[in-house]
Amino acid sequence: MNHKKKNERFYLNNFFEKMGLLAHIDRDGNDSDEPDFFVNLDGNKVGFELTQLFKSISGNGSADKKCEMYHHKFLSRLADAYYEISYLPIEVQLLGTIVSNQSEDLNNLARRMFETAKQLDEGKIRILKSISVKQFISFGFQVHSQVIDDGHG
Amino acid sequence: MNGHIGWTCTINQALLQAKIKPKYDRLERYKRSVDRVILLVYSDRTWNSGMLLLDNPPPSVELRGFDKIYLYLHPETAVEIGV
Numbered sequence: 267m268n269h270k271k272k273n274e275r276f277y278l279n280n281f282f283e284k285m286g287l288l289a290h291i292d293r294d295g296n297d298s299d300e301p302d303f304f305v306n307l308d309g310n311k312v313g314f315e316l317t318q319l320f321k322s323i324s325g326n327g328s329a330d331k332k333c334e335m336y337h338h339k340f341l342s343r344l345a346d347a348y349y350e351i352s353y354l355p356i357e358v359q360l361l362g363t364i365v366s367n368q369s370e371d372l373n374n375l376a377r378r379m380f381e382t383a384k385q386l387d388e389g390k391i392r393i394l395k396s397i398s399v400k401q402f403i404s405f406g407f408q409v410h411s412q413v414i415d416d417g418h419g
Numbered sequence: 420m421n422g423h424i425g426w427t428c429t430i431n432q433a434l435l436q437a438k439i440k441p442k443y444d445r446l447e448r449y450k451r452s453v454d455r456v457i458l459l460v461y462s463d464r465t466w467n468s469g470m471l472l473l474d475n476p477p478p479s480v481e482l483r484g485f486d487k488i489y490l491y492l493h494p495e496t497a498v499e500i501g502v
Binding site: 277278280281284285295299300301304310311312313314315316317318319320321 | 428430434435438439442445448449450451452453454455456457458459460461462463468469470471486489490491493494496497
């Protein structure tokens with residue numbers, strides 16, 4: 267299933283829940299002459315067509331959305347690189363905008379994150395106040411990572 | 420500080436019409452495979468690109484052959500806007 271369909275399924279199922287509708291998706295429509303989904307709604311077959319609204323749309327689509335997609339992909343790739351080498355779960359937030367040609371190599375960044383996560387885990391570095399945040403500063407972007415409390419400590 | 424800010428804008432009829440118009444054009448094709456077609460216009464308010472506000476009452480749009488048209492602002496609000 268492609269990324270767009272997966273997203274649309276998520277929003278459609280949440281919409282059903284929000285509206286309290288007794289509905290389930292029977293199958294995806296094809297992308298040419300069918301609606302996005304065929305749904306069983308209260309026992310009736312209904313087509314659902316979805317379209318996403320953005321606050322700013324230019325001729326080439328939403329610039330905000332493109333930027334968010336880029337960031338989403340960047341964080342996914344970073345997570346892959348991090349969990350290749352680390353056993354410590356962390357939560358990462360991206361603040362600001364990534365300038366692609368100024369980004370540090372993902373594997374280097376993942377290694378630095380893992381080193382810091384280990385130090386946090388072993389109690390080697392002190393965490394300010396109650397928020398376990400360590401800041402990584404790289405070429406043009408910052409990543410704040412937070413160690414998730416697993417309930418054992 | 421663990422906070423977020425962003426610009427918002429209000430959903431008006433022009434914004435909705437511009438988004439929905441291509442769907443009106445394709446409806447006839449969709450109806451070859453199913454009698455009833457519902458259009459769901461959605462926006463994700465947890466993302467900056469989806470920070471849209473809804474007036475009260477919300478703007479309405481013509482059904483033009485759709486069974487119903489809904490507007491869903493994930494995750495808080497879902498309303499029927501087709502008339």
